[in-house]
Amino acid sequence: MREATNIMHFHTIVPFRPVNPKTRLSGVLTEEERGSFADAMLTDVVAAVRECGSEVTLLSTDPYVCPEADVLVRQEGLNEALNWILPQCEVPVLIIMSDLPLVTKETILQVTSTVSDLAVVPGLGGGTNILFIRDPKRYRVQYYGYSFRWHIEVARELGMTVEVVDSLRLSTDVDEPADLVELMIHGTGRSKAWLEQHEFALVAESGRVKIKHRGDNVI
């Protein structure tokens, strides 16, 4: 169920780790490349959220410059930082991960137009890619591991209604080499361009399409 209008005022929080990000891509990218690729994905995410008319707070583990967002540096863990912020929020909050380069304005509005108290987008492998929390003062997060299940259960314990949003674009978090294939296939933004500039290309054989990097198959 969606609200009749998509005009919902909300604030967006994007957690970000600018130092040594995306370590599970270490097999195919150097540390410097991983940093640059993470920047590109963040740029795609922030651009899509800004298109929805939301202000963005980048919740960063280290100092970072992001022209389109306020940057808040918090050195504690992700959960501690978010659970410190949520009680201070006066409007609905969208928490969206920075490694979702397939997000679009339309798919984000699909989340924020929920009529439920909480909208959740699962990540691949049971994580949580996006939370939309109508009353953030009442809610607490717990990322890592099987957080998708946890976030739903907590909401229900609090008497909140929950919608699980079904979207390949939003569920595709880029952590592992295989995820790069989906980005190459479905991407349209800066992150896909980054991969192409760095000599990634698709290889179509039998079975699933694979990716190669500078001539070598990486998956």
Added chain:
Amino acid sequence: MREATNIMHFHTIVPFRPVNPKTRLSGVLTEEERGSFADAMLTDVVAAVRECGSEVTLLSTDPYVCPEADVLVRQEGLNEALNWILPQCEVPVLIIMSDLPLVTKETILQVTSTVSDLAVVPGLGGGTNILFIRDPKRYRVQYYGYSFRWHIEVARELGMTVEVVDSLRLSTDVDEPADLVELMIHGTGRSKAWLEQHEFALVAESGRVKIKHRGDNVI
């Protein structure tokens, strides 16, 4: 864009290979188990399509009994068999793969309510999980490899409008062991029950949730 009403008369074709299916799961399932698991997934898919009010033709490589579908045995390749059927179809056709155990009535209706001439649901890794073809006499399929791209390009060459449907449930085809994790997390039907009965269980550690089989981690 969706049609105002979801009541669209269409016929469904489900390709199926009952003999030695799902070979990429050979590392975790015996041939007999793979056959039984493929049956469970087919049952989930056919049940969801039947809930939409569609008749189902099972296009099988070998004789097979399916109480909820007409069975048509064709021994040529998948593309040849489908391209032999399509010119004979008088109503819109839904071609849906049998290894999509997360499909639901609602997600299928999201496909068939398109206003475009063709709706396509990509599979993981650039395949094609579902095609909804409004005028099947005019269209030809080409599965395998990067067929998602191919199916879109052919439609555009034919002057057809195309919608790509964005759904994790519909895009999750179960071919490889990692796909079983998504089924365990999001499944509700017979296929998930099959996995549980065969001693598969989720393992939540750091990073993505994994799956174990009879005590051993398989992914």
